[in-house]
Amino acid sequence: MTPSLNSIISRLHLKQLRLLIALGDHGSLLKAAQQVALTQPGASKALQEIETTFGTPLFNRTNRGLEPNEVGHCVIRYARLIHTDVAHLREEIVGILRGHGGRVTVGVIMGAVPLLTDAISTLVARHMEMSVEIVEDTSATLLSQIDAGRLDLAICRTTISQVPQLYDSVKLQDETLAVIANVRHPLRHAKTLTLEDLAEYRWVVYRANMPMRLLLEREFRDSEIRFPPHLLETTSAFATLTLLQGNPSFVALVSIDVAQFFAHHKMTCILPLTLASRSEPYELVTRKGAPISPGSRLLIDELIGQRGAQPILCPRTL
Template structure:
C-alpha cells in the first residue's frame, strides 16, 4: 500500500484525540473501519504507530516520527491547494463576487447595490455563524469576500492572511418586546436588565466574553443565555422569555423595539475581508465603498439613530483622510 495524505490525517486525528474511537467519530468513520485502516498504515510503515490500552492511544517512537512529518506535509499541501484555487479564479476576477456573511445587517443592501452597478457580474452569498470558517473559505479561494463583525477593538484571526477593512462602528442595542417595562425609555442602563434572561446567536467570536465583561463592570452576572438562530431569538423575545443584544441598524418586527444601552458598554465593528493575493483584491476598494454606501442606506430607516450618530462622531463610518476607511 502506498502512503497517502489521507493516511497522515488519520494518524494525526488519533494522536490529537488520544483515542481511535474518538478519531473515528471526528473523521465520520466507523471505529472498526478506522482500526483496520490504521493496521494497514502500520504495515506499510513497518511497525506500530501507537501504544493502545484502556487509557487511550499514545504515539510510539515511530509514530512521533510520522507525526512530525505529517504536521509539515499536511499544512503545506493545504497551502498549495489554497494557492491553486486562488490562481484558478484569476482568469476573470470581475465576473463574480462570492460573499460570506455572519449575521450581517447590510449584506442584502450590498448585494442590491452591486447587482445594480454591475449587471454583468454574478453574485452569490454564503451564510455561516463562524468568522473563522468564512476566513478559511476566503483564504482557500472558495469565497471572495467575508462581511462580518467583531466587538470592541478586537480583530479577526490573522492566521488566514486576510486583509480586513472597517466599514462602520456601531453601539450595541438591546431588543425588547414592546410591552417590556423599560420599552418606553430611549436609553437603558445595562444594570437595569440584570434580572433578564438573554438570547444570543451562536458564533466563534469573542462577543460572549465581551458581553459577560460588560455585565461584570455593571455589577452583575447575566442570567441564563439561550442560544438560537435569528428567527427563534425573535420568538423568544416576542414571548417575553428573553431580551437580546442586536446591531444598531437592526429593523425589529412588529411588537419589538430596539433601545440604546447607556454609556455604550458594547461596540460592534463591521468589517470586510479579502485575501490580498486573490483576484478579489483588484476590486476590493470599490466593493468596500459599496459596503459603506449600503451601511449609509440602512441608516435611512433609523432617523433617531442617525441623529445620535451626528452627536457621536466616534461611531458610524470612520474616514481616514480623503474618502478612506480605517484598516482593522
C-alpha cells in the same frame, strides 16, 4: 494504500464526477448512465475506473442497487462541490465577457447583514446580470472559508484569528450595539434602563468567546452584576427574531443596524439601555495575495464608497 494527489488529479475526469453525482441521486447504475448519456456497460466501466483511481470501493452492491459506503458519501459530496465550482466558474467567465462582473461569494457576520445587503441591492440595480452568494456565519468560520477559497471576501473581524497578518482588511464602520425585545416586553415603555433592570430576564446571545458575548459579559462584570446563568445562544438573526417574537420577556443584544431594521418593520422594539463598552469595528476582509475578481472588485468599491472607508487592499484583479 490511498493513491497520491497527483495520481488522482491525473486520472479523474469531470464526466466521472457527473456519474458519481447521478449514482448518489438514483442509486441505480442504469438511471445514472442514462442521466450522463452513457450505456450501462460504459457506466460500469467508468465506475470501476473511478474506484481504481481512489484505491477503494465507493459503493455497496445490494439488491436495491448501489449504496454509497462511507468513502463513497465523502467522494460524492466533493464531486458536488467541484461541479458547483465549475458552474460558478462558467458563470463568472460569462459575466466578465459581458462586462457585468459575473459572480461573487461574500461572507458576513450577523450584525453586518443590513450593511452588506444595502450595498448588494445598489450594486445589482446597476449590474442586473451579476450573481451574488451570501454566507452568514461567525468571523472564525468565514475566515476559514476565505482560507479555503470558498469565499471571495467577507465582512467580519480578523481580530479573532491567531494569524491576522494573512488577510488584507479595510475598516468599514464601528459597530454600535442595542438591546432589543418583543414589542410587548414589560419594559417597552421605560424611559431609561440599566443593566440591573434586565439582569433577571432571559437573554439571547452569541456563544461564549465571541466579541459581542465578551462585551456583554464585561458590561455585567463592570456593573458588578451576576451574568445570567441560563442563556439562549445563537449566531442566527432569524433564530433571535423568532425567539423574541415567541417570548415577550426575552431580550437580545444585536448590532444597531439589525435592531433598527427589526424595529422599522415593527418586529421588535429597542430598549433604552446604553452600553459603556464599544464593540470592535466591521472589517472588509480578503485573503492576502489572492487575486480579486471583477465581481468582487465591484462589491468592494460599493461597500467602501458607501462608508467612505479608505481601502488598504492592493488593487489586484484577475
